[in-house]
Structures are given as structure tokens and as C-alpha cells.
Amino acid sequence: MNSNQIKSPFILVNLKCYQESVGHGAHRIAQAAQEVAEESGISIGIAPMYMDIHPIKHHFTLPVFAQHIDPITPGAHTGRIPLSAVKTAGAIGSLVNHSEFRLSIADIETNVQALRSAGMVSCVCSNTVGTTSAVSALGPDYVAIEPPELIGGKVSVAEANPAIITGSVEAALKANPQVKVLTGAGIHSGKCVKTAIDLGTVGVLLASSVVKDEDPGAVLRDLVSFL
Numbered sequence: 001m002n003s004n005q006i007k008s009p010f011i012l013v014n015l016k017c018y019q020e021s022v023g024h025g026a027h028r029i030a031q032a033a034q035e036v037a038e039e040s041g042i043s044i045g046i047a048p049m050y051m052d053i054h055p056i057k058h059h060f061t062l063p064v065f066a067q068h069i070d071p072i073t074p075g076a077h078t079g080r081i082p083l084s085a086v087k088t089a090g091a092i093g094s095l096v097n098h099s100e101f102r103l104s105i106a107d108i109e110t111n112v113q114a115l116r117s118a119g120m121v122s123c124v125c126s127n128t129v130g131t132t133s134a135v136s137a138l139g140p141d142y143v144a145i146e147p148p149e150l151i152g153g154k155v156s157v158a159e160a161n162p163a164i165i166t167g168s169v170e171a172a173l174k175a176n177p178q179v180k181v182l183t184g185a186g187i188h189s190g191k192c193v194k195t196a197i198d199l200g201t202v203g204v205l206l207a208s209s210v211v212k213d214e215d216p217g218a219v220l221r222d223l224v225s226f227l
Contacts, residue, residue: 006063009227010203011193011220012045012123012144012182013210014067014095015052021211026052027059029210032217034060040224043203047095050081057090065123066094068101071110083114093121095205097135099146105134112138123182123205129164133171136179143172144205146184162199169200187223194226 013033015021021029026048037044045063048056057064066086074082086094096111097103103111108124115122116139123142126132136143145168165183172179183196184205193204204223213219 008202014207036220053089071107129167132168136172136175144182165199190225
């Protein structure tokens with residue numbers, strides 16, 4: 001699967017390392033995501049912890065992303081995660097440069113090129129318009145704009161700082177007309193998603209509002225309700 005096979009709008013749920021998304025919790029969220037995707041026709045992807053990539057890929061048809069890959073080739077790298085490992089497990093792509101795992105521009109470029117060469121999807125996270133421009137020039141499939149001060153909160157970037165979204169979309173397309181922009185940070189409702197789409201993005205990257213809720217299916221249904 002490549003980015004052209006993922007329909008827009010696209011909702012990508014990052015499970016991070018919350019207790020709620022360990023093992024059975026990851027499957028519970030994936031089950032909810034699959035049900036909502038089938039009901040609504042909206043593309044929903046999931047980025048679980050490494051150990052859950054294979055079982056989720058085995059049991060569900062959702063696009064599965066890794067949360068990170070290390071810019072290395074297979075070899076003597078104890079504790080590292082090469083691209084080939086997540087691809088073998090069943091991931092179709094990876095997040096790159098998440099705010100909780102920043103990389104140098106050189107390592108971002110290495111990962112983007114490696115994912116492209118492997119026929120996988122890259123989603124590079126950015127925190128400013130300038131960074132969006134720089135990473136878009138590297139040729140990723142997606143760039144997700146996430147002001148770090150809003151991550152995990154209840155105020156979405158679409159509400160708090162719409163200018164960073166419109167500016168990022170303009171900067172991204174100027175640097176690379178093929179790139180697709182996602183919005184992240186504080187996304188928690190269908191209204192947030194609709195606003196992000198109206199501002200020029202193709203979808204959202206979110207985590208806690210889905211992962212930490214007792215009923216992730218209800219949250220996801222709300223997220224797609226205006227699409």
C-alpha cells in the first residue's frame with residue numbers, strides 16, 4: 001500500500017506508549033477503528049507499539065504504521081529498530097520525527113528515502129511553518145503539523161492557531177506539490193477535523209483523545225461525523 005491508495009480524508013491514530021494501548025488495548029482500539037472505517041468509508045490508520053504491529057496487521061485490514069524507525073541498516077545495532085523489521089512485521093509506513101522522538105534533518109532525509117525505496121509511506125512530523133517547508137522538500141508522502149505545546153490537550157491546533165495550518169499547507173505545496181499535509185495536536189472532535197480539512201489539510205494525526213477514552217469507537221465516530 002502506498003499513499004495514493006490511502007483515501008483522503010485520512011485519520012491516523014498514534015497509540016504512543018499509553019497503558020491503554022498495550023496488547024489487548026491496542027486490539028480494542030484497532031477493532032473500533034476498523035468498525036468506524038467500514039461504517040463511514042473514511043480511511044483510518046493506526047500506529048501501535050512495535051510488538052503490536054504484526055498481530056494488528058494479521059487481524060485487521062487497517063493501514064498500520066510504525067511510530068518510529070532508526071536511520072540504520074540491519075546489523076550490530078542492539079536495541080534499535082531498522083525499517084526492514086517493521087516492514088516484515090506488516091507496517092506499510094512510519095512516522096518520522098515525532099515531537100517525542102526528534103531527529104536531525106539528515107536522519108529525517110535518510111528515513112524518508114529508505115521508506116520510499118522500500119515502497120512504504122512516510123509521515124514526517126513538523127512543529128513550525130519553516131520546518132514544514134524544509135521537510136516537505138525531502139519528498140515525504142505526508143507532513144503532519146503539530147505545535148508541541150498543544151499535543152495531548154483539549155485545544156486543537158485548528159482552533160488555537162489556524163494560521164500555522166494554512167501557512168504549513170502553503171509552504172509544503174510550494175516546496176513539494178506532491179506532499180499531503182495532516183494536522184495534529186489537540187484534535188478531539190469532529191468539528192476539529194472538519195476545520196482542519198477546511199484549512200487545506202487532508203486529515204489528522206491524533207492520539208490521546210482516542211487512546212485514553214473508555215469508548216474509542218464513540219470518539220472515532222464523532223471524529224468522522226462531519227466528513
